Amino acid sequence: MSRLSLRHATSGDAERLFHLMQFYYFEASAWSGEEVRPDGLFDCDRRDVEASLRDDPQWARLLFVDEALAGFVLVDRVERDGHHYPELADLFVLPKYRRQGLAAYVVSTLLRPGEGQWLLAVFRGDLAAHAYWLRTLPRLGLPHVALAEEDPTFHLYLVGDPASP
Numbered sequence: 001m002s003r004l005s006l007r008h009a010t011s012g013d014a015e016r017l018f019h020l021m022q023f024y025y026f027e028a029s030a031w032s033g034e035e036v037r038p039d040g041l042f043d044c045d046r047r048d049v050e051a052s053l054r055d056d057p058q059w060a061r062l063l064f065v066d067e068a069l070a071g072f073v074l075v076d077r078v079e080r081d082g083h084h085y086p087e088l089a090d091l092f093v094l095p096k097y098r099r100q101g102l103a104a105y106v107v108s109t110l111l112r113p114g115e116g117q118w119l120l121a122v123f124r125g126d127l128a129a130h131a132y133w134l135r136t137l138p139r140l141g142l143p144h145v146a147l148a149e150e151d152p153t154f155h156l157y158l159v160g161d162p163a164s165p
Contacts, residue, residue, distance in 0.1 A: 002065045009060035014050040024092040031125040070097040087119040121154040
C-alpha cells in the first residue's frame with residue numbers, strides 16, 4: 001500500500017510548486033480557454049509563489065506518494081457573509097496518481113469533523129471536478145451546502161459541520 005503524506009510547502013519549495021502550478025494551469029486551459037503568456041508560461045508568476053509561501057506558511061501543501069511528489073493543494077482564507085473560512089482553493093494531482101484516492105485523502109486530512117466549515121469553490125467550467133465533488137463529499141461523510149448561485153465563475157459550497165463550541 002502506498003504511503004500518502006501532505007506537507008506544508010516552504011520557501012525552499014517555491015520552484016517545484018511553481019512548476020506544478022504550470023501543469024495545473026495547462027490542464028485547466030482545456031476548459032478555461034486561458035492562453036499562455038508570450039514567455040510560454042501560464043499566468044502564474046514565480047515571485048508571487050515565493051511571496052505567498054513566505055507571507056502565509058499555511059497557504060500551500062505538497063502531496064507525496066511514497067516520497068514521490070504527486071500534487072499540491074492551496075488553502076486561502078476568505079470572508080463571506082461576515083464569516084471567515086479556510087477555502088480549499090486549488091487541488092491538483094498529477095495524472096499518474098489519479099484515481100488512487102489522493103484527493104479524498106487531502107480533503108479528509110484537512111477537513112476534520114467538528115473543526116468548522118470550509119469553503120469549496122469549483123470552477124463552473126470544470127465539469128469533471130464538479131462531478132467529482134458531488135460524488136465524493138457524501139462518500140466521505142462530509143455535509144455540504146450549496147451557496148447561492150450568484151457567482152458566475154464558481155459553484156460554491158460550505159463543507160463540514162460548524163465548529164464545536
